[in-house]
Amino acid sequence: MSTAPGQTEDTLASYNRKRDFTQTAEPKGRVTSGGGHRFVVQKHAARRLHYDFRLELDGVLLSWAVARGPSLDPADKRLAVRTEDHPVAYADFEGTIPQGNYGAGTVMLWDRGTWSPDGDPHEAIKNGRLRFTLHGERMRGAWLLIRMKGSKRENWLLRKLEDDEANRDSDLTQSHTSSITTGRSLEQIAAGERTSTRRSSNLAASRPMPLEHRAEPPIPVSLRDDKPADEVRAEHAQPVVQATKRARARAAERAMISHGVRITSPDRQPYPQAKVSKRDLVAYYEQVSVVMLPHISGRPLTLIRCPRGVDARCFVQQHAAPGFPEAVRTVSITEASGETQNHIYVEDLAGILACVQIGALEFHGWGARAGALEVPDRLVLDLDPDPAVAFGAVVDAALFIRDRLLEDGLSSWPMLSGGKGVHVIVPLTGATWPAVSAYAKQLAQAMEKQAPERFTAEMAKTDRSGRIFIDYLRNQRGATAVMPYSTRAKASASIAMPLDWDRLGQTTSAQAYTVHDVLEKGLPEVAEQASAPQRLPRSSPGGE
Structure with a gap:
């Protein structure tokens, strides 16, 4: 994905290689001459819905797939995955890519206009920080694309910069759900419905059109020649509204397929x-x-x-x-x-x-696999704090238990539960259920004996006041613990997130990571969690 001046046809080789132009109406990849600065956003209902953000530079469209679409709130950082360069002619494409083809699904022209880079765009992209101004119908003002470090794919973040066009109270993608050029919904495009009438715009200085100029539903042919357009539209406004509502309801219920699952x-x-x-x-x-x-x-x-x-x-x-x-x-x-x-x-x-x-x-x-049900391969200590206990104290307790496990020759790693506490997890080999259960119980009791003001090994709520319950009961046959990376049934859509010990010390909540965090920023860069399994020590914890 070269961005240097003087592009060649090789720039679009990846684009052309992925497409069969005998089956798709997408334009063939050809580098254009001239120094245009068009931008376009295409809403793309492919395997999963996303918004393709494209900037014209050196005769091609640099392209990013933005999973949740752009936001006018400067606090929102939207994940933008760099994809192959597209031909400039793609800026006019709206339609459906047939199933079985790369990118199969419906494409809507959601926004378009021009863009102005802040400085040399080639150097900015090379350095991973591209600042620019958009002059579109829906996206305007100052924006920033910044490349994320350490990701295997070329992942960027797209966000709005603070200016007069920023807006924290409006959901841009929910407010605008129709084509910028034809007024059609994704469903109407997929169904091949006719293009709605819409006046042309001056793209260099385009602004949102007054409502009276926005696209309107097509008038039935049988009625057009008999009455003025305004009269026909007035008569048919209610049926159109009802049809639109039904179409939206059908769209909401329409299934998507992912990895063979409906x-x-x-x-x-x-x-x-x-x-x-x-x-x-x-x-x-x-x-x-x-x-x-x-x-x-x-x-x-x-x-x-x-x-x-x-x-x-x-x-x-x-x-x-x-x-x-x-x-x-x-x-x-x-x-x-x-x-x-x-x-x-x-x-x-x-x-x-x-x-x-x-x-x-x-x-x-479970702590064991279906193919070896009687051989537990991990030990889990769930630190469950009383509501009065600060999360920092839970982190300190996890570090305390880590050090105690090290005395027995056992390495461990932490996981935010996504609820209230922290799990300390020890990979095992050659263990049995009685041995794991006994070791976990003895360790919890030893911790309570060593620091009774901090820990309790008793499950009863009355024994937890101001203390942390070390839940060792997850290490019995048939008992379960929340799986790493599982979502939790919490209002925040929090995640059970594995960390390394250094990052745990910088964390302020067991619900510090959410679904949207991962979708927008990726997973935190932490040490590998699949550490080598270990054997339990023969002596009991605490030397008893």
């Missing part, structure tokens, strides 16, 4: 306060699956399901039920009662997404 009602918000939709959850788990699967794959699970969202009734499920998605696997387990039940587990991203589809907002897993 996700219905993708725009429904399980987290209304945090404005996190099912589509956002799909995007989140797609992003974290590479690091999450090594932790969750194969573990019998308990799901917290909230089919109507976090504000409605939620319930717990660990057994398979009729109608469960095929991507969710089952394993037969004989429980302590002697009864055999089919428990659920996942082994890939499709399994995770299938659980999201049925309303799962939390994943809790």
